[in-house]
Amino acid sequence: MPLSSRLDRNASSKDLPQSSRGSTPSFPDAQTVADLRAIARRRLPLGLFEFVDRGSEAELALRGNREALDRVRLWPRGLVDVSERNTRTTLFGRTMAQPFAIAPTGAAGLLWHHGEIALARAAAAQGVPFTLSTASITSMEDVADQAGGRLWFQLYMWPDRRMSYQLLDRVKAAGYEALLVTIDTVVSPKRDYNHRNGFSVPIRINRRNALDVALHPRWMLSVMARYLLTSGIPRHQNYPEALRRSLMERPRHVRGTPKNETLTWEDLRELRKRWQGPLLVKGVIHPEDARAAMNCGADGVVVSNHGARNFDPGIAAIDALPAVAEAIGDHGTVLVDSGFQQGSDIVKALSLGANAVLLGRAPLYGVAAGGEGGVTRILQILADDVDRTMAFMGCRSIAELGPHCIARR
Template sequence: MADPVRTDLPTPRPAPAGPTDDRPPVCLGDFAELARAAVPPGVWDYVDGGSGAETTLAANRAALDRVAVLPRMLTGVDDPRTAATLLGREQAMPVVVAPMAYQRLLHPDGESALAAAAGAAGVPYALSTLSSTTIEEVTAAGAGPVWFQLYWLRDRALVADLLDRAHTAGCAALMVTVDVPVLGRRRRDVRNGFALPPDVTAANLPGGRDDLAHTGTPGVSAIAAHTGAVFAPALTWADLDWLRDRTPLPLLVKGILDPRDAVRAVQVGADAVVVSNHGGRQLDGAPATATVLPEVVAAVDGRAEVLLDSGIRSGTDVLRALALGATGVLLGRPMLWALAAGGRAGAETALALLATELRDALTLAGCADPAAARDLRTLTGG
C-alpha cells in the first residue's frame, strides 16, 4: 500500500507560475520552486550552487540520467518491500538524509524538524558538525537513528569533545567528511558576499568560533572564511587511524571518488564509504559520483558498504544507485527544499513521495526489495 502523501503543506509565499502553483508537490523536484520562493536569494544560491563553473554539479544529474536499468519480467512482484539494512540495522528505505550545514537558514525549526521527519519515515538522519542546532537537541528531536558527521577541525581537543558529545547523545554512527581541506570556491556566495544572519550559528562550536561566518564583506564568502579558519587542511590517513581507535561507532568515510582511497578507507577500518563529490561543491571538474560508483564497489569487494551521494532526486535514482552496486544513498538538497517549503510537514511529504517512487520503481523493475535491485543490469547512454 502506498504511503499517504500530505496535501496540507503551507506555502510561505506564492510560488512562481508552474507545475506546483496551487497544487501539492508530486515529486521532490516540485519542492525546489516552493523553496526558492520561501527564502532570500542569497540563501537560495548558498543551497543551490556549486563550486567553480558548476561543471561537476551539472555532471551529477547528467550521469544519473544516462543510467538505464534493465527491468526483469515475470518475477511475480506486486508489493515490494523498500526496507534495507544499513550498517547492520534495518531502515525503511536504503536512504540517509545527508549532512547539511545551517538548516535554520531554511526554516526556524531547522535540523530538529528534518531529524524528526527522517525518524518518522524510518530512515537515518546525518547531523553536520556545522549544524545550527546542537547535537543534543537534534538527538532528542529525532525518532530514529542520528548519524554524526564530523569535519576535522584544527583544534584536536574540540574534535575529541564533539566525539564524546556524539557518543553521549546516542548517535548511531560516525561519518567523517574527507573532501574539505578547504572550502571549494563557490562563486555565487562570493558574488553575494554571503554571510550567516545573526540568529543562525554553528551551534556545536564554542561561542565566538563562528564569528567570521557572520562577517559580511563584498566579494568574500564569509562561510569560506570561517571554514578556512577552523578546518584542518592537512587531514591524513593517520588521523583516520586515530579516529577509528577513538570511536566504537560504525565509521563511514565520506568524500571518496578514487577506488584506491576506498580500499585504504577499508584498511583503516571503515564500515562504509560514501562516494561523494560534496554535491558538486568542492573540486569542480571532479567526476560525477554515478560514473565512478561501479569502480569503487568493485574495489571494496564487499568488505564495506558503499553509499552514493550527490544528485539523487527520485526513487528511480535510488534504484539506479542500487543497480550500480550501492548499498544505499544520501539525499541532500531536496530535503532542504522540502524543509524550506513546509518545515517538518514538508520533509515528511518529501520522504513519503520518495518511498512511493521507490516502491513503484522496484515493482516496475521486477524486484521484491532493494537487495534484488543490486542484481539488475545497467546500460549507460539510454
C-alpha cells in the first residue's frame, strides 16, 4: 500500500510552531549524531553512558540493527525538479514538521538536570512529538506544565492492574495526546555491564563507580548535586505512589518493578476501554502480533526490538517492518524505532512502510552533551539529512516515498 494513502500531502506550515522554522542551532561544529555521542561520552560517567549506549547480553541485536539498516539501499534519481520540497507529515490528524518523534527513554533526567523537560522543549520547538517514559524521573505533570508541545506517554503495566489504571488517570488529567503501551519487557533483560558498573536499580555505590563520578565533576555538580540540593535523590516520579522510591532504595515488593509476566491481549482490550485517545502497542515485531493489536482496538503499533536492549537473538526492527506494515495495511499507524542514527535511516523506514520513526539514543546523546541545545542540534542534523536524502532520490514530499525507492535489501 503506498504511503500516500496514510499521509497528508497538503500539511500546512501554518500548523507548526513558529520556532520550528529557522531557529539558531547550537553546537554548530557537530555535524553528525556521532559528534554529539562523543561529547556525551566525555561528559558522562562511564556507567551512565553505557546504560544509554549499550545493548544486552552479547549485543548481537545492537550490531544487527545497524547492519540491517546498512543493507537497505535507496535508488537515486536525476532530472527531477526538487527545488520545492518539504518533510512534513501528519499523525493522528495533526501536522508534524518532520517524520520523526522522540522515543520514550528512562535515563534522560540523569543525563541533564530535568533532561526530560529539555527533550520535550526541543521537540516542541522543532515541531515534533515527545514521548515520556513511565520510568522517567520528572513527573508527567511537570513536563506538561514546563514544556508543552505534542506529548505522548509510554506505559508499562504492573501486575497489580489498579496501579496502572491510576497512572492512566494521571496521564489523561495531564493532557497527553497518545498512549504507547510497551509489551516487549516481560522479564528483566540481561545487561551485565550495568551490574559491574553498579548502575542497576537500586543503584549500588562501589569503588568503581565512585571513582567514575569523581572523574566527572562537571556532571556531578550540574546534575546530581542540583537534585540533591533541591528535590533529593532522584526517583521515578511517574510510578504509582506506593512504589515511588529513590533510585538507591530497594523496592519493598517484587511487584515494584514494571515487568509483568501475566499480560495478555485482554489487558490491551481493557486499556482500549479506558483510554479514548490514540493507542499504540510498542514492541511489536511479529506480524501476527500486529494483527492481534489491531483486533484489540489499537490505533497502530511501534515496530521495535527495544533498541537492542532486551532480547539479544531477536530480529532487527527494520527487517521486521515490511511484514508488520503489510499486516496493518491502511487500518492503522506504523511507527518504528531501534538503531536510527542517520536521516537516510529514517527515509529507509518510511520507504518500507513506516509512517514515522521514533528516535531513542540520538536525542539522549544530545541532551547529555548540552541539554535542550544539544537535542535541538540532533533534531536539526537529522532533519537536514532527511531533506538531503530525499533530494538525491528525486522526492519532493514524504508521500512520494514507498517500496519503489528501495534498490536492495
